[in-house]
Every structure is written in C-alpha cells, then in structure tokens.
Amino acid sequence: MKMFRSALALSLMFAAGTALAAGHDPQTTKPASNTAQQVPVDHSKMKMDGAMPMDHGKMADAEFVKFDQNKDGKISKSEVPAKHAMTAHFGMLDADKDGSLSQAEFAKHHEM
Numbered sequence: 001m002k003m004f005r006s007a008l009a010l011s012l013m014f015a016a017g018t019a020l021a022a023g024h025d026p027q028t029t030k031p032a033s034n035t036a037q038q039v040p041v042d043h044s045k046m047k048m049d050g051a052m053p054m055d056h057g058k059m060a061d062a063e064f065v066k067f068d069q070n071k072d073g074k075i076s077k078s079e080v081p082a083k084h085a086m087t088a089h090f091g092m093l094d095a096d097k098d099g100s101l102s103q104a105e106f107a108k109h110h111e112m
Contacts, residue, residue, distance in 0.1 A: 060107045067106075074100040 067075045076099065077090050086093070086109050093105050 060109070061103070064103050064106050074102055075106060076100045 064075065067079050069079050077087070080087050080090065089109070090101070093101055093108055095105055095108075096102075
C-alpha cells in the first residue's frame with residue numbers, strides 16, 4: 001500500500017510539473033524591467049585579492065610543527081587540543097598503533 005501511495009504521489013508531481021511547463025510560453029513572458037542597463041563584465045581582467053587555493057601539504061606540515069610541542073617528531077594524543085576535530089579520530093589515524101602520529105599519519109588527517 002505504501003508503494004502504491006508513493007507511486008501515485010510521484011505520478012501526480014510529474015503530471016503537475018508537465019502541466020505547468022506546457023502552460024508556460026517563454027517568449028510571452030518578459031523579465032521585470034530594470035532601470036539600470038546591464039553591461040557585460042570582462043572577467044579576464046579581474047584579480048583575486050582574497051584567499052588563495054590551499055596547499056594541504058604545507059598546511060599539514062605547519063600544523064604538525066605547532067602540535068609537536070616537545071619536538072620529538074611525533075604527536076601524542078596529549079599534544080592535540082581537546083576540542084580539535086582530530087581528537088575523535090586519533091586512534092584511526094594512528095596506523096601503526098604506537099600511541100602517536102608520525103608526520104605521514106598526521107598528513108592523512110588533511111586528506112579526509
């Protein structure tokens with residue numbers, strides 16, 4: 001019975017959409033008039049002053065150095081801020097299960 005109702009509802013939606021589309025003549029419909037004249041914009045001359053594309057490799061390296069507080073070349077769970085998103089995934093990222101993240105294991109966090 002549920003499948004019948006779902007099929008019926010889908011059929012009605014399709015029929016309603018088709019009926020609306022059939023009654024619409026795009027050549028007789030005029031857009032709202034604007035008082036300002038639209039001028040085409042040459043996008044090739046625009047410059048991007050804001051954010052640049054991210055290099056996740058460099059970002060991972062910088063974050064690794066920041067987290068490795070004792071500078072032993074690995075990150076223990078205690079070195080990761082408690083509210084950081086990676087905290088919940090620390091065990092999954094620790095591929096060799098040694099209780100710390102190497103730089104390669106840490107980089108996997110940025111690939112997720």
